[in-house]
Amino acid sequence: EIVLTQSPGTLSLSPGERATLSCRASQSVTSGNLAWFQQKPGQAPRLLIYGASNRATGIPDRFSGSGSGTDFTLTISRLEPEDFAVYYCQQCDISPPKFTFGPGTKVDIK
Amino acid sequence: QVQLQESGPGLVKPSETLSLTCTVSGGSFSSAYWSWIRQPPGQGLEWIGYVTYSGNTNYNDSIKSRVTISVDRSKNQVSLNVKSVTAADTAVYFCARVKVALYGEVIYYYMDVWGKGTTVSVSS
Numbered sequence: 306e307i308v309l310t311q312s313p314g315t316l317s318l319s320p321g322e323r324a325t326l327s328c329r330a331s332q333s334v335t336s337g338n339l340a341w342f343q344q345k346p347g348q349a350p351r352l353l354i355y356g357a358s359n360r361a362t363g364i365p366d367r368f369s370g371s372g373s374g375t376d377f378t379l380t381i382s383r384l385e386p387e388d389f390a391v392y393y394c395q396q397c398d399i400s401p402p403k404f405t406f407g408p409g410t411k412v413d414i415k
Numbered sequence: 416q417v418q419l420q421e422s423g424p425g426l427v428k429p430s431e432t433l434s435l436t437c438t439v440s441g442g443s444f445s446s447a448y449w450s451w452i453r454q455p456p457g458q459g460l461e462w463i464g465y466v467t468y469s470g471n472t473n474y475n476d477s478i479k480s481r482v483t484i485s486v487d488r489s490k491n492q493v494s495l496n497v498k499s500v501t502a503a504d505t506a507v508y509f510c511a512r513v514k515v516a517l518y519g520e521v522i523y524y525y526m527d528v529w530g531k532g533t534t535v536s537v538s539s
Contacts, residue, residue: 306476336521336522336523337523338523338524338525340525340526342460342526344460348531349509349529349530349531349532350460350509350526350529351529352525352526352527355516355523355525355527356518356521356523356525359523361525361527362527393459393460395460395462395526397523397524397525399522399524401473402448402465402473402513402524403462403473403475404450404462404524405462406459406460406461406462407459408459409459409460
């Protein structure tokens with residue numbers, strides 16, 4: 306089973322700053338099947354990125370994903386007030402598909 | 416626009432079976448997998464398993480001995496049963512659509528639509 310580690314645990318930033326979140330896998334993620342989700346308190350997770358770098362429908366272009374193999378990054382170019390939330394990465398082993406989530410990174414207001 | 420709605424009892428007694436239903440509306444039921452995910456209070460997300468339209472299933476190894484996920488195509492519903500529950504099964508339970516997308520020679524699986532979630536507490 307692939308284990309995901311996210312860093313940092315908490316990221317304290319100000320609106321307008323750049324956020325860089327890391328997700329590291331214990332083994333190579335098959336075909337870049339790595340997704341990122343945003344979750345706000347009391348809400349369901351929201352898909353931001355799939356396939357490591359593809360923005361989901363309706364996601365602003367300040368969100369971008371990159372990486373391959375075992376190292377992946379979510380970048381928020383300029384933080385908006387609504388971006389302060391918890392971010393999870395998730396990988397999918399595709400034969401057959403099985404999913405695991407990382408522990409999350411909380412982005413809070415400095 | 417696809418919408419998912421979870422429903423079921425909010426309170427289950429220890430050792431009993433937790434049963435939830437996810438109703439899918441507004442889109443194609445046949446072209447995706449349907450998954451359950453849970454989140455204990457103050458903790459992260461845990462994938463439970465999924466069912467395909469044809470009824471094939473796959474589960475998280477950590478819980479597979481107690482879980483059954485099934486599909487009712489006539490009602491556009493997906494069901495989750497977790498037997499022999501304990502306090503550790505207390506969580507918000509989400510259903511989600513797993514989209515299967517082919518990009519050239521690569522298949523991506525990703526959860527693009529989620530229900531709002533339903534809270535289940537296990538307590539006597």
